[in-house]
Amino acid sequence: MSAVIEVQHLNKSFGDLVAVEDVSFTVEEGEIFGIVGPRGSGKTTIVECLEGLRAHDSGSIQVLGRDPRQERAEVTRRIADRLQDGRLPDRLAVAEALTLYGSFYRDPADWRELMAALGLTTSSRTREGAGTSSSRHRLSVAFADVGRPQVAVLDGLTTGQDPRSRRETWAAVESVRASGVTILLVTPFRAEAEQLCDRVALMDRGRLTVTGPPAR
Numbered sequence: 001m002s003a004v005i006e007v008q009h010l011n012k013s014f015g016d017l018v019a020v021e022d023v024s025f026t027v028e029e030g031e032i033f034g035i036v037g038p039r040g041s042g043k044t045t046i047v048e049c050l051e052g053l054r055a056h057d058s059g060s061i062q063v064l065g066r067d068p069r070q071e072r073a074e075v076t077r078r079i080a081d082r083l084q085d086g087r088l089p090d091r092l093a094v095a096e097a098l099t100l101y102g103s104f105y106r107d108p109a110d111w112r113e114l115m116a117a118l119g120l121t122t123s124s125r126t127r128e129g130a131g132t133s134s135s136r137h138r139l140s141v142a143f144a145d146v147g148r149p150q151v152a153v154l155d156g157l158t159t160g161q162d163p164r165s166r167r168e169t170w171a172a173v174e175s176v177r178a179s180g181v182t183i184l185l186v187t188p189f190r191a192e193a194e195q196l197c198d199r200v201a202l203m204d205r206g207r208l209t210v211t212g213p214p215a216r
């Protein structure tokens with residue numbers, strides 16, 4: 001296995017507030033790696049730095065061998081993040097929306113295969129009729145996957161879901177991983193990480209306290 005994401009001694013402050021302090025971890029190809037921590041522990045700040053959306057103060061980040069600060073477009077092309085519900089176009093048929101989003105990429109996934117793998121039906125619509133919160137979340141996983149990314153970052157994926165929807169969404173995440181995508185799962189829920197992840201990093205007030213296989 002080779003490292004897909006390498007973070008070394010990452011530091012990021014907002015004024016006097018230290019959001020991320022001396023964080024190091026490596027995500028290997030093909031794994032589901034979890035970053036788990038309570039609200040405000042620095043998870044999203046790490047993700048924003050990884051995606052080149054925010055400049056870190058010090059330390060180094062490599063995503064697929066590239067520095068997201070210097071090669072943001074290259075990194076963005078290979079990394080997918082989950083579309084938030086609010087960013088989905090209203091009332092488009094799911095198939096139309098996936099075809100549209102797929103057209104932004106050089107080699108998009110086959111939307112029929114993607115829908116079948118994620119348990120979405122061709123009659124589903126992005127908002128109306130997408131129905132359950134679980135199918136909306138599975139749809140957002142489909143949008144993350146349609147560009148055939150090498151890495152998918154799923155941040156706050158099941159927030160607000162009931163236990164049943166959560167299990168269905170977990171199955172969708174497993175199927176994305178089975179298609180060869182390395183997944184960085186960012187969640188406040190330890191049980192979710194224990195269920196899905198090969199390895200987990202626990203965050204507490206900006207610091208990474210433990211990294212390793214989850215307790216099961």
Ligand SMILES: Nc1ncnc2c1ncn2[C@@H]1O[C@H](COP(=O)(O)OP(=O)(O)OP(=O)(O)O)[C@@H](O)[C@H]1O
Pocket residue numbers: 014017018019037038039040041042043044045046188
């Ligand atoms: N743009 C910003 N300006 C100032 N402070 C910020 C900014 N973004 C985040 N912070 C602060 O940095 C700390 C880490 O925030 P971050 O969003 O990374 O945590 P998180 O673990 O992702 O939390 P959540 O689960 O609520 O998203 C928090 O104290 C937050 O208030």
